[in-house]
Amino acid sequence: MSEQRAITMEGLTKHYGDFVAVKDLDLEINRGEIFGFLGPNGAGKSTTIRTLLDQIRPTSGRARIFGLDSHTDSLRIRSDVGYVPGDLALYPKLTGAQTLKYFARLRGGVDQSYVDELAERLQADLSRKVGEYSTGNRQKVGLIQAFMHKPELLILDEPNAGLDPLVQQEFHAMLREVRDDGRTVFLSSHTLSEVERVANRVGIIREGELVAVERITDLKAKAIRRLDLEFAQPVPADLFARVDAVREATVDGQHASIAFDGPINPVLHAAMGHELVDLHTRDADLEEIFLAYYRTTDTRAAGSTDRRSGRHAAAMEVESSDVH
Numbered sequence: 179m180s181e182q183r184a185i186t187m188e189g190l191t192k193h194y195g196d197f198v199a200v201k202d203l204d205l206e207i208n209r210g211e212i213f214g215f216l217g218p219n220g221a222g223k224s225t226t227i228r229t230l231l232d233q234i235r236p237t238s239g240r241a242r243i244f245g246l247d248s249h250t251d252s253l254r255i256r257s258d259v260g261y262v263p264g265d266l267a268l269y270p271k272l273t274g275a276q277t278l279k280y281f282a283r284l285r286g287g288v289d290q291s292y293v294d295e296l297a298e299r300l301q302a303d304l305s306r307k308v309g310e311y312s313t314g315n316r317q318k319v320g321l322i323q324a325f326m327h328k329p330e331l332l333i334l335d336e337p338n339a340g341l342d343p344l345v346q347q348e349f350h351a352m353l354r355e356v357r358d359d360g361r362t363v364f365l366s367s368h369t370l371s372e373v374e375r376v377a378n379r380v381g382i383i384r385e386g387e388l389v390a391v392e393r394i395t396d397l398k399a400k401a402i403r404r405l406d407l408e409f410a411q412p413v414p415a416d417l418f419a420r421v422d423a424v425r426e427a428t429v430d431g432q433h434a435s436i437a438f439d440g441p442i443n444p445v446l447h448a449a450m451g452h453e454l455v456d457l458h459t460r461d462a463d464l465e466e467i468f469l470a471y472y473r474t475t476d477t478r479a480a481g482s483t484d485r486r487s488g489r490h491a492a493a494m495e496v497e498s499s500d501v502h
């Protein structure tokens with residue numbers, strides 16, 4: 179267990195027939211970090227995770243957890259991992275408490291007082307039958323079973339589903355405690371706002387390919403910013419069309435709204451010669467950065483024959499309406 183890498187993926191690839199769900203993933207997750215694994219629905223997050231856990235076999239490439247092969251050493255690995263699947267299925271006739279006792283037995287026993295503490299922190303009602311639970315309550319049972327043996331690595335596939343904001347805050351506090359303990363969290367999500375509060379680094383996966391791996395702070399430094407300008411007179415619609423830094427510009431009469439990266443100077447330079455009445459800048463949040471990554475790659479993919487392009491564009495539209 180001296181291995182410093184919690185997870186190593188080398189050329190990890192998974193085909194379903196001739197469909198490429200995950201393509202050539204190279205990624206290293208260090209011990210003691212919270213890593214956000216981000217991508218829209220269908221990007222390949224769950225497939226990657228299920229490969230890590232040896233629930234499915236890679237078509238090529240390999241994954242290691244604490245230096246151990248995810249396939250040949252899967253039994254040894256399991257005792258050090260806590261996992262919440264994206265499609266958590268529990269026995270509907272057992273109560274939450276019975277369910278957790280069952281999982282605890284499978285683990286060879288856990289500290290019951292810690293289970294009680296987790297249940298209290300997440301405000302989980304364990305007395306009722308799981309079949310009667312809301313999504314959020316079921317998710318809480320999933321989280322407790324993942325945390326209860328204090329694993330070295332937590333692999334959480336979209337764990338926030340159905341949790342109300344207060345419980346989410348508590349859950350984030352629990353994740354930070356895991357990290358402060360030197361343990362590791364691999365957290366998949368389709369919304370950046372969910373991970374930006376807790377993650378040290380994020381990897382962005384799109385159509386099975388890793389398109390970026392960044393420290394959260396670097397991602398913010400690269401951030402696209404927004405500039406809103408109000409002019410005294412209407413300005414030409416293509417005023418910012420030739421400015422490299424401009425990623426997106428909406429010019430409507432006397433108003434312009436610009437998304438840009440890098441220094442502000444070239445943008446202001448383009449505006450010169452027109453009388454400015456007001457100017458307002460703001461940092462884009464990570465959701466916008468996330469969408470920008472997708473916009474760039476979507477443009478590149480335009481005209482490609484990838485049968486999934488249209489579907490992913492649609493998925494991102496739903497996401498953007500969620501965040502704007």
Ligand SMILES: Nc1ncnc2c1ncn2[C@@H]1O[C@H](COP(=O)(O)OP(=O)(O)OP(=O)(O)O)[C@@H](O)[C@H]1O
Binds near residue numbers: 194197223226
């Ligand atoms: N058993 C399977 N057979 C065929 N295709 C599959 C199978 N499992 C997943 N896929 C496809 O692989 C792609 C990646 O799916 P995956 O579940 O890994 O995505 P995801 O990023 O976890 O998305 P979601 O958030 O929707 O779960 C999807 O297009 C999905 O339809």
